[in-house]
Amino acid sequence: MEFSFGLIGFLIVFPLIVAAALLFVRQEGPRRVIVCVSGVVIALASVVLVVMNLGASCTLFAFESMAIDFICTGISVAIAAVIVWFAVRYKNLWAAVLAGVQVVGTLILEFMFSHGIEVPYGLYFDSLSLLMTFIIGVVGSGICIYALGYMEDFQAHEPEGAPDRRPMFFALMFVFLSAMYVIVFSNNMEWMFAGWEVTTLCSFLLIGYTRTEEAIANAFRQIIMNLAGGLGFLVALWCCALTVGTFSFYEFLVIGQNNPALTTLAVTALAFAGITKAAQMPFQTWLLGAMVAPTPTSALLHSSTMVKAGVFLLVKLAPVFHVSPAPAVMVMLVGGITFALCSFMAISQSNAKRVLAYSTIANLGLITACAGVGTAEAVWAACFLILFHAIAKSLLFLCVGTAEHHIGSRDIEDMDLLFDRMPRLARFMMLGIMCMFIAPFGMLVAKWATLVSFVDTGQVALILLLAFGSAATFMFWAKWLGKLSGIAGQPANVEVTVHKSEWTAIVVMAVLVVVGCVCLPIISQLVVEPYVYSVFGVLGQDIASTNLWIASIAAALIAIVLFAGLGRGKAKKAEVYLAGVSADNEARVYRNSLSGESAATSRNMYLDGIFGEKRINPVGTVACAIVIIVAFGFSAITLPGLF
Numbered sequence: 001m002e003f004s005f006g007l008i009g010f011l012i013v014f015p016l017i018v019a020a021a022l023l024f025v026r027q028e029g030p031r032r033v034i035v036c037v038s039g040v041v042i043a044l045a046s047v048v049l050v051v052m053n054l055g056a057s058c059t060l061f062a063f064e065s066m067a068i069d070f071i072c073t074g075i076s077v078a079i080a081a082v083i084v085w086f087a088v089r090y091k092n093l094w095a096a097v098l099a100g101v102q103v104v105g106t107l108i109l110e111f112m113f114s115h116g117i118e119v120p121y122g123l124y125f126d127s128l129s130l131l132m133t134f135i136i137g138v139v140g141s142g143i144c145i146y147a148l149g150y151m152e153d154f155q156a157h158e159p160e161g162a163p164d165r166r167p168m169f170f171a172l173m174f175v176f177l178s179a180m181y182v183i184v185f186s187n188n189m190e191w192m193f194a195g196w197e198v199t200t201l202c203s204f205l206l207i208g209y210t211r212t213e214e215a216i217a218n219a220f221r222q223i224i225m226n227l228a229g230g231l232g233f234l235v236a237l238w239c240c241a242l243t244v245g246t247f248s249f250y251e252f253l254v255i256g257q258n259n260p261a262l263t264t265l266a267v268t269a270l271a272f273a274g275i276t277k278a279a280q281m282p283f284q285t286w287l288l289g290a291m292v293a294p295t296p297t298s299a300l301l302h303s304s305t306m307v308k309a310g311v312f313l314l315v316k317l318a319p320v321f322h323v324s325p326a327p328a329v330m331v332m333l334v335g336g337i338t339f340a341l342c343s344f345m346a347i348s349q350s351n352a353k354r355v356l357a358y359s360t361i362a363n364l365g366l367i368t369a370c371a372g373v374g375t376a377e378a379v380w381a382a383c384f385l386i387l388f389h390a391i392a393k394s395l396l397f398l399c400v401g402t403a404e405h406h407i408g409s410r411d412i413e414d415m416d417l418l419f420d421r422m423p424r425l426a427r428f429m430m431l432g433i434m435c436m437f438i439a440p441f442g443m444l445v446a447k448w449a450t451l452v453s454f455v456d457t458g459q460v461a462l463i464l465l466l467a468f469g470s471a472a473t474f475m476f477w478a479k480w481l482g483k484l485s486g487i488a489g490q491p492a493n494v495e496v497t498v499h500k501s502e503w504t505a506i507v508v509m510a511v512l513v514v515v516g517c518v519c520l521p522i523i524s525q526l527v528v529e530p531y532v533y534s535v536f537g538v539l540g541q542d543i544a545s546t547n548l549w550i551a552s553i554a555a556a557l558i559a560i561v562l563f564a565g566l567g568r569g570k571a572k573k574a575e576v577y578l579a580g581v582s583a584d585n586e587a588r589v590y591r592n593s594l595s596g597e598s599a600a601t602s603r604n605m606y607l608d609g610i611f612g613e614k615r616i617n618p619v620g621t622v623a624c625a626i627v628i629i630v631a632f633g634f635s636a637i638t639l640p641g642l643f
Contacts, residue, residue, distance in 0.1 A: 005061050007049045008123055008185050011137070015042060015178035019171040026167060032148055032501070035170060039141035042177065046137020050130045054526045057534040060121035060187060060250065068122070072194035073110045077103055079201045083223060086204075092220050098227040105234050113241040119188040119248045127531035131383060132184040132312055135390045138512065140177050140305060142505045146398050147173065147296035149499025153405045154294055169209060173300060176202045180305045184312060189240065189247040193233050196273070196309065200226040203306050206297040207290050218289030225286045229276025232269045239266035243639075249316075256320035261638060267320050268327040268635040270313060272628065275331070278310030278364045281338045282621035282628075287361060291353045295401030298353060299394050307364055308390065314371035315382050319535050322374030326638070330631035334624045335368030336465040341620040343472035348611040350604070352400045352410045355476060356393065359436065362469060363389045363443075369465075370450055373457055376532050376540030381449035383528045384520075388442035391516055392435035395509035399429040402502050406494045413603060415483045420491035425498070426484050427562055428510050434558070435513050437477045440551035441558075442517045445543065452542045472611075479604040487588050487602050517555035521548040 018038040025031045053059070080099040087096035125133070151166050175198065182195030200223065208219030240247055243262055244255050256263040279287035290301050301307060314331060321328040339362045346358035363385060370382035402425055403418070404410040418426040435441040447470065454462045516523065524541060532540035583589045588600040609615075 001059065001061070004049060004053060004059070004125070005063070005123070007045055008061070008125065008181075011042065011045055011049070011133070011181045012178055012185065014038070014045075015174040015181075019174040019178070022171045022174065023167050026164070028152065031166070031170065035144055035148055036501070038174070039145045043138045043141040046133050046141075049125075050134050050527075053125065053130055055530045056125070056127065056130070057530065058126040058250065059124060061123040062120055063122040064118060064120050064188075065122070069188075069190060070110075072191050073106060075194045076106045076197050079197045080106070082201060083204070083227070086223075087220075090216060090220065092224075094224050095220055095227065098224060098231065102227065102230060102234060105231070105238070109234070109237055109241065113238065114190070114247070117241060117245060117247055119190075119246070121248065121250070122188040122191065123185050124187040124250060125185060126534065127527050128312070128315065128383065129184045131387060131527055131531075132308065133181070135308065135387065136177060136180045136184070136305065139390055139394050139509070140180070140300065142508045143296050143299045143394060143398070144170070144173050144177075145501050146299075146401075146505030147294075149501040150296055150401055150405070151294060152499065165209065169206070169294075172202045172206055173296070176206075176300060176305050180309060183309050187249050189237060189249050189252070192249065193230075193237060196233055196277070197230055199277075199306055199309060200230060203290070203297075203301055206301075207293045209293055209297065212292070215292045218286075218292050221289050222286040225276055225283045229273040229283075232272035232276070236266040236269040236273070239263070239269065253316070253320060256317075257323055260320065260324045263320065264324050264326055265632075265635045265639045267317060267324050268330065268631055270317060271321075271327045271331050272632070274310040274313040274317070275334055275368065275628070276310070278307050278314070278368060279361050280310075280334050280365055280368055281341065281624040284338065284342065284361045288354065288357050291351075291357055295353070295397055295404070298356075299397035299401070307360065308386065311364055311367045311371070311382070311386060314368055315379060315386070318371045318374045318379050318382070320374075321372055326631045326634040328372050328374060330627055331372030332369050332459070332462060333372075333627045335365045335370075335372055336462045337620055337623055337627075338362065338365030339369065340365075340465040340469035340472070341616050343469040343476075344611045345613055345616050346476045347472055348606045348608045348613065349476070350412050350606055352403075352412050352415075352480070353397075355412065355480065356396055356400065359473070359476070360389070360393060362473070363393075366447070366450060366466070366469075369462055370453065373453055373459060373462070375453055375457060376536035376538045377449065377453035377456060377542050378540075379535070380524075380528055380532050380540035380542075381446050381453055383531065384442060384446035384449070384524075387523070388435060388446060388513075388516060391509060391512040392432045392443065395428060395506065395513055396432040396436075398502070398506050398509060399425055399432060402495075402498055402506070403429070406498065412480050412483050415480075416486040416602070417491045418484045421493060422495040423493070424503075425495055425506070428506050430481065430484060431510055431513055431559065431562060433477050433481055435517065437473050440517075440554040441513075442520055442555075445520065445548070445551055449541075449543055456542075483604065487600050514556070514559045517559075518552045520552050520555075521545055524548065 021034060025034060080103040083099040084096050155164060179195040179198035183192055186192040204219050204223045207222055208215045240252060256267055276283045290298060321331060342358045342362040346355050349355045349358060367382045367385045370378040400410055407414060436443050438444060451466055529539045529541060581591050583591050583597050589597050590600055592598045
């Protein structure tokens with residue numbers, strides 16, 4: 001265990017050292033070396049920690065430090081002070097007020113109420129922490145490496161004389177990774193809160209990277225909503241100090257299961273923090289606004305870090321939700337409504353990054369609903385939803401970013417015949433899309449397990465929301481797939497200029513998708529089931545192992561077929577007949593019924609009048625806001641001694 005403890009410390013501290021070094025590196029060559037080497041080291045250390053502890057139950061490490069307690073308090077106050085400075089500079093009242101309240105609340109908590117509360121076991125890990133460690137270390141590091149080539153092209157497209165902010169960009173990305181490790185390894189909730197707020201500040205700075213008016217506005221939207229979630233976390237810390245007298249997350253969960261009335265308000269506040277971080281309705285707009293940032297930022301926020309912190313916390317709270325009706329109903333309804341409505345809104349989007357954003361929010365909603373159900377079966381499904389969403393969505397974001405730089409657009413309608421224009425990239429993109437919604441890939445297997453858990457617990461509303469949301473999911477993914485093989489005149493291969501760092505990261509993500517699907521039964525046995533069993537005393541797997549193996553074999557065969565013909569000579573194309581005889585097949589021009597020549601085109605229907613944001617968003621926002629307010633009211637009323 002000493003070696004594992006050392007690895008945990010290394011994973012937290014090493015990215016901070018790398019970030020400090022990158023702040024002072026301006027040359028492209030040294031930056032590439034530092035990022036690539038550091039990314040590989042972090043990924044390998046994460047994998048070693050996971051492999052060494054496969055099947056391990058919750059392991060607590062005797063580690064406490066008053067100095068670290070004060071450092072974490074100082075970090076929280078410093079972050080709030082930085083936000084106040086930006087808020088004053090850009091005249092944003094709400095950000096200044098929320099940050100100010102956080103400063104006051106944190107200081108009062110530290111110097112008046114938390115004195116004497118000790119957490120002897122400050123660090124821990126369990127199988128869920130190890131799953132998150134793999135995602136952060138491998139997926140997060142891969143995104144950092146991908147960013148090298150992407151940001152080089154991004155800077156090249158900036159106006160002449162524009163400042164080069166890439167040192168800050170890469171430094172923030174590695175700080176992000178460190179903060180995520182703090183969140184998943186901290187048993188001390190004050191330390192977890194500090195990591196929580198660091199991710200909030202880093203995402204604020206990354207979203208506002210370009211410093212355009214739109215970027216600044218979206219960055220402040222993010223900071224306001226996540227500061228609200230941070231205040232929820234702070235309320236939970238206050239409740240812990242005043243009611244249960246501990247900041248140990250492990251002890252808090254045990255008390256919550258044995259005496260739910262004592263922890264209901266704290267659990268509701270923590271669930272609220274998780275909902276905001278996971279961009280659930282009515283807070284989903286901050287994640288949509290993050291699309292203005294460079295694609296590596298979007299991938300980092302959407303797949304391996306920011307939003308995963310939210311659902312990680314919610315899944316950890318699942319056993320408490322099982323015995324606490326108020327927060328459980330809040331989490332189930334908010335997650336279910338978000339999944340269905342955001343899936344519908346994705347239909348109306350042609351911008352690929354916004355489709356991915358809505359898909360992310362929807363899938364996080366499904367994970368949130370599973371956490372709210374709080375059964376072994378639901379948690380088993382949630383763990384796989386977290387894993388497959390992380391690897392598949394990161395692959396798709398990287399593919400979209402590369403495509404945008406080489407075809408000049410991120411619009412799905414401009415991706416006609418991408419199989420000819422960017423043949424390798426198109427196959428990687430197709431793999432990511434298939435993993436998101438087609439059997440036998442992992443996401444659909446996890447969704448089936450989710451459906452089973454909803455049926456077993458009699459959650460009729462969630463079953464209906466899952467059914468309609470899944471139908472919408474099929475529609476918007478199918479439209480995208482259709483465009484990859486659609487119509488394009490004289491397509492030219494434009495992927496010869498893609499940077500090696502981009503290809504490396506994309507290939508790694510694709511391999512993770514295939515390996516994850518092929519090894520699904522093994523992952524279940526060695527990672528997910530041990531966690532579920534340690535929490536619930538049962539395995540939680542409703543799908544037979546035989547069926548999981550069949551799905552894994554089928555996924556492997558599909559991947560082989562998809563990439564088998566890559567690099568071979570082009571097959572001869574037959575002339576097309578579209579309302580007339582082909583005049584120039586390569587240019588997709590045909591003779592129409594009036595003996596003139598027309599270009600063959602195709603376009604998807606987006607049904608904005610039915611599924612547009614203006615129609616659906618207000619419904620979800622109001623409904624989820626009411627659910628959250630009612631849950632807080634009920635939790636406060638039922639808290640012993642409050643009234």
